[in-house]
Amino acid sequence: MSEDGVNRSAILLMSIGEEEAVEVFKYLGPKEVQKLGLAMSKLSHVTREEVAGVLREFREEARQQTAIGTDSDAYIRSVLTKALGNDKAGVLIDRILQGADNTGIESLKWMDSSAVAELIKNEHPQIIATILVHLDPDQASEVLATFAERLRNDVLLRIATLEGVQPAALRDLNDVLTQLLTGSDKLKKSAMGGVTAAAEILNFMGGQYEASVTSYIREVDPDLAQKIQDKMFVFENLLDLDDRGIQLLLREVQSETLIVALKGTSDPLREKIFKNMSTRAAEMLREDLEAKGPVRLSEVEGEQKEILKIVRRLADEGQIVLGGKGEEGLVE
DSSP: OOOHHHHHHHHHHHHHHHHHHHHHTTOOOOHHHHHHHHHHHHHSOOOOOHHHHHHHHHHEEEETTOSTTTTOOOHHHHHHHHHHHHHHHHHHHHHHSGGGOOOHHHHHHOOOOHHHHEEEETHHHHHHHHHHSOOOOOHHHHHTTTTTTTHHHHHHHHHHHOBOOOOOHHHHHHHHTTOOOOOOSSSOOOOSEEEHHHHHHHTSSSSHHHHHHHHHHHHHHHHHHHHHHHHOOOOOGGGGGHHHHHHHHHHHHHHHHHHHTTTTOOOHHHHHHHHHHHHHHHHHHHHHHHHHHHOOOHHHHHHHHHHHHHHHHHHHSSOOHHHHHTTOOOOO
C-alpha cells in the first residue's frame, strides 16, 4: 500500500467510528496495523473536504466489490494449481490454507524485532534459524542485526542450508516458544529455509552486515555463497525490469524517496527511470537530484530498501516479474 493509500485509509478509519474501526483491524496483519496506527496518530488538521473525498472514493470502490471469495478451499487449490503448477502452488496452498494453525509464529510477527531477538538469542543457532525462516524477511533481518557477528553469520549459513522443517522440529519450536508452531507426524515437511530465504533476508540487511555474512559463508562454502548472491535482488537489478515494471513501480514510490534512492546509482539505471517518466517529470527529477546535495549512505540504502519492498510486493502480486540472475524464467 502506498503512503497516500495508508493516509487515506487512516482518515477513513478515523471517520467511521470506534466500533467499526475495531472490526476492520481484526482482518489486518501486524504490519498493516502498525502502518495504519502510526498514520492515524499523525493525522491533524484534516479538512471536511478531505474526509468527504475519502468517503466518496470508498463508496465508489465498495460498489464495485462482489460477493466472490466467500468460501472454498477447493476453488483456491484448483486456481493456484492451474496457474502455478503443482510444486509452486503446493507451497502457497500450505501457507494460505494451513497457515492458520501456526498461531505461535503469528504472535512473533506482532512483536518488536528486538523483543523477538531477546527471546531467542540464547537458543541453539539451528533453532533460531528455524524460527527466523517463518518470519517475514525484513523482520528476520532486524532480529539478526541485533545479534553478535559470529551468531548472525552462523544463523544465516544455517538458513541457507535448511532444506525444510520436519514435524518433529515443529514440536521442538513449541518447547522453545509457547504455541509457536503446531504439527504432527502426518504433516509433510514445510518448505522453509534454503538459498532463497537467506537471500531475501540479506536483501533487507544493511551493507555492512551483508558483506560480513556473505564473506563468512563464502569461506565455508563458496558455491553456496554464489547461489545466495545470484538470488539476491539489489537496487541495481531494477535495470532488469522491463519498462512496464518500472512504470508500475514509479506509481507506488514517493518522489522524495526516489530522489534519495537514486543518489550514487549508476547512470544507466537513472536513465532507465527517466525514460519511463513523462518529459516534464523526468526534468523535475533531474533538477531535484542536482539540488539535493550529499546524502548519507545509510539514508540512501534505507530508501532503496523501501523501494525494494514495493518491488517484492508487486512481484508477489504477479504485477511484475523479477528475472534476476539464477532465477527461473516465468511466463505471463
